[in-house]
Amino acid sequence: MRRAFAAVLAVALLASGCTETLKTDATGGGPAVRVALLLPERKASRYEAGDQPYFAQKLSELCPGCTxxxxxxxxxxxxxxxxAKDALDQGAKVLVLTPVDSVAAGEIVTEASNRGVPVISYDRLVLKTAVDYYISFDNAKVGALQAQALLTALGPKASQGEILWINGSPTDNNATLFKQGAHAGLDGKVKVAAESDTAEWNPDNARAWTAGILPTLRGRTIVGVYAANDGTAGAAIAAMKAAGMPAVPxxxxxxxxxxLQRILVGEQYMTVYKAIRAEAEAAAALADDLVRxxxxxxxxxxxxxxxxVPSILLDPVAVTKETIAGTVIKDGFVTPGALCAGQYADACRAAGIG
Incomplete structure (x- = not known):
């Protein structure tokens, strides 16, 4: 696991709110080499807070003449x-692409290929179209880690009730892999009361589905929830609280x-830590290679x-209350000051987080 650093690259938002140009300290007086970073959404905090600044910072170090x-x-x-077309029109020499839709993004790859521009499929894999590189995590393993953690948390209760199952977006190939890994670990070991995909990974959609399904399950014992990410987990927890249900793993x-704060206070059992800095820096290093x-x-x-597709796959790590200090805190992914603020101070102390 690579140790993360505290520095965050400042960004300048354009009026549209959707496009930002981050220019490095170009040298030599010539025009900057443009590298396009095309990210999919802002609902998950990782893209704005992690992937984008880490990528930009590393590329700036490796390629001072890049934008x-x-x-x-x-x-x-x-x-x-x-x-993507706009970025190519403006002279992008490499596209680093996390697709909104893994199949539809093939059109982006084709457009880039026609112009001789390589594409790095970043975090999510572009499907059914030849792409130059893929950098991500072992996403089937993410689902396997989630499954094993849920079984551990349930213990004997795994056979004494049912679980709700909330997947990610059906247009995201990663969500398919998470689901495959989780089903491989849980099928035949738990009973699923209801299962749903979450359009656009939107927590509002996950909360609405959970709130709508719970009344149909009266008289049945829900002992746990498989949620594909933290956004859908928080949505399910909120819906179950609103329905007056007790906390479950x-x-x-x-x-x-x-x-992580929900984990500290017992509302969520686990999360999966993916070292986003290592992923973003690997993509920056590869983009630098391609530029050269x-x-x-x-x-x-x-x-x-x-x-x-030539690929670099990093290892995900399961995180529970007992391992927060030795994983995300140790790696600098989150600071004790941010995690332990206000009402979470006592829970942090109890978990050995100073």
Whole structure:
């Protein structure tokens, strides 16, 4: 696990709120080399707080003559396509793309390929179109970690009731992999009362589904919740609280500060920590290679339906109350000051977090 650093790169928001240009300290007097960073949404805090500044900071170190052209699609695939075309029109030499829609994003890759511009499929895999590189985590393992943690939390209760199952967006290939990994670990070991995908990863959609399904399950014992990420976990917890239900073990992912605080006070059982800084810095290093005309091999390959994609896959880590101090705190992903503010101070002390 790589130790994270506290520095965060400041960004300048344009009036649209969707496009930011972050220029490094270019040297030599020539025009900057543009690298486009195309991220999918803002609902998950990681993209704005982690991926974008970490990527920009690392590329600035490696390539002082590069400009990061950052754009956020706000969960709209058509917007992302237009943003990619705009970035290419403005001279982007590399696209680093986290697709809103893993299949529809093939049009972005094709457009870039026609202009001789390589594409790094970042965090989420573009499907059914040949892409140059893929950098992410072992996403089936994320689901497996969630499944194992939920079984551990349930213990004998796994056979004494049912669980709610909340997946991520059906247009995100990662969500498919999380689901596959979780089903492989939980099928035959728990009974599922109801299962749903969450359009656009939107917590509001997850909360509405949970609130709507609970009245249909009266008289049945809900002993846990499989939630694919921290946003859907928080939504399920809120809906169950509103319905007057007792707390049950709930999974999550992304190690968001709010989720870690819920874990500290017993509202959520676990999350999955993905070292976003390491992922973003690996993408920046690869983008620098591509700008300089180098084509390094991946450490593995992944089949995206159009062939084997050179890939770099990082390891995710399960986090529970007992391991917060030794994982996300130790790695600098979240600070004790942010985690332990206000009402969470006592819970932090009890968990050994100073």
């Amino acid at each position: 990061v052209d950052y754009r956020n699609a706000e969960q709209n695939a058509a917007t992302q396509l237009q943003q 709930v999974t999550g992912q992304d190690a968001e500060t709010a989720a 005309g180098r084509r390094p091999p991946g450490t593995s390959t992944v089949d995206n339906g159009a062939g084997q």
